Amino acid sequence: MPTFSAQVGTLLELYKIPQLHPFLRKSQLINNIVYNKPRDEKRKMIQYDIYNLVRFPNRSWLFVKVGDFFYSSTYDQDSKQCVQCPAQEYPNSERTHCLPKTVTFLAFEDTLGTAIACIALCLFVLTAVILGIFVKHRDTPIVKANNQALSFILLISLLPCFLCSLLFIGHPNTATCVLQQVTFGLVFTVAVSTVLAKTITVILAFSAVKPRRTMRCLLLSGASNSVIPICSLIQMIICGIWLGTSPPFIDIDSHSEPRNLIIMCNKGSVTAFYSVLGYLGFLALGSFTVAFLARNLPDTFNEAKFLTFSMLVFCSVWVTFVPVYHSTKGKFMVAVEVFSILASSAGLLGCIFVPKCYIILLRPDKNSWKALKNRRGYK
Template structure:
């Protein structure tokens, strides 16, 4: 037990160095927490609550947390704000590099296929089923592959507009060509029967008028889109807390789905017509290949919609790029791969003699 003199010494020390007594009810709140007063208790009674997910406090006993700006996010201790990482599908990313490489590879393969068809343009398999449309389809597939590159890299106003318009137009041209080729197959079969009407339609190239008509309708839809609510560069700071996503806002979602819906309508129409013509007894009949190509095309874009809306950030863009490449590759592989195989590896089947034998067999 302290002596009287010791107690007197302690009192004198407190007199010389006075100190504010600490609350015996609550301890101080460290940075990263905020004070919340307890109702019905004395003023000195409070609890320390961690700051919300997007807020910080950088001082002791903070009465209120401070929200970080949209371009920043709090650190794990929630004591300071850090700059968000800018995110987009870049050419330097592994994913962006892979997509760009695939697009260029398919572009080269299409160019090679076009070269093969030009070199063997006088052979029966190239001449069959409207030679001119085959060339136009191969040429239209070149920008189909290249348009995917517009979705890679830092978005800007020009690329945001070109992405959607180019995609809608080049694919409309490609699908309308397939529709025209399918109609040509049907007219060619009908022309073999007595009657001049179908023969006149085939000779006049009436089926080819499908291409400009279908393309013009898509151009009108795109024109209305650009005139009312065009795509623009947007920043998404909410989807991913630590990333700032630079993206292209479609402007009008209705217009976007009108473009996609019209393209789907054409694809479904082409598939239906090709399916009905698949068993026509025509030499080098490519209706079966057209049917399968449109089945692949429709499957890709039907799958695209739910997958696209279930992803975020640069992976949304990657899904669309992959869909563009997959659908274009489906058209190239299903329609032209069998013909290139016969031209290069089975030239015996690519002759008028083989053609006569095939007719005789049937």
């Protein structure tokens, strides 16, 4: 008969089977009967007979069997010392072996990667088509309005804005890790500074109508065009410091997803990365402020209002980007950055150029010098 290490008085309380579970977990059971299954050396089964001490009305005592306790396990589960799996591996569900983690990244073959790549290419083609329309109708009033050269610069800068998102897809390497951040910072600086230059042009054009020789000279000299190289030079200096001190590099994230090894581009200097974003945000906020103040100026084709809407979309996308970027992990973090690039670029393209293409293609009667002279203020 098996014995228990607990006191006999404790057994008097064990009348119900569910009450045995906490008792068995805390007690040391001693049994001389051990059954080994034949033909299976890896498994062992132990059986305990559970008895209860019952008192009868005549004050006699008797041990009554109330149940059995069976325990079976494998030897490779009863390890004396646990060993943590390496960073490149994870434990199986039984925690008996370490399995290799799957290498993952935002690949072109993934559904998400394919969708992003298709969207980027479609927007690139659309931008190229709009650029071709503007080149074909370059002698019309709507294309010449508000500095024709700046419109071409903005359209050309939007082309690499859409293409640079492809650098974030595929297996990362040293070249793509460096190019994706530097290209993104520089081409977006050119695009946003061009919007700022176009907004300044609207203000100078309105001021030049008044008898102010200084404003007229600034407009004719193309002073607003100098905004682009100056702003771009500052961003180039920031990117140069970034690459010279702590450039981006390939990194492996083995902690975000328990069963995956995430191949990613480490930003290197986080301060430099947010300096690039902060500078872009400063330019975008400045462009939005200037465009908002100039939105009611009597512009011929509502250029100031279109610029205001475009910068509103741009700023909204990147303000939303920061919290969402920090709340995601792995390849979804990369997807959030790519989506922000595509959404902000599409905002500039759609708000500034789509209304003009509508007039060029569908309302050509409004895009003639005769119609322009017949408008109020030109009679």
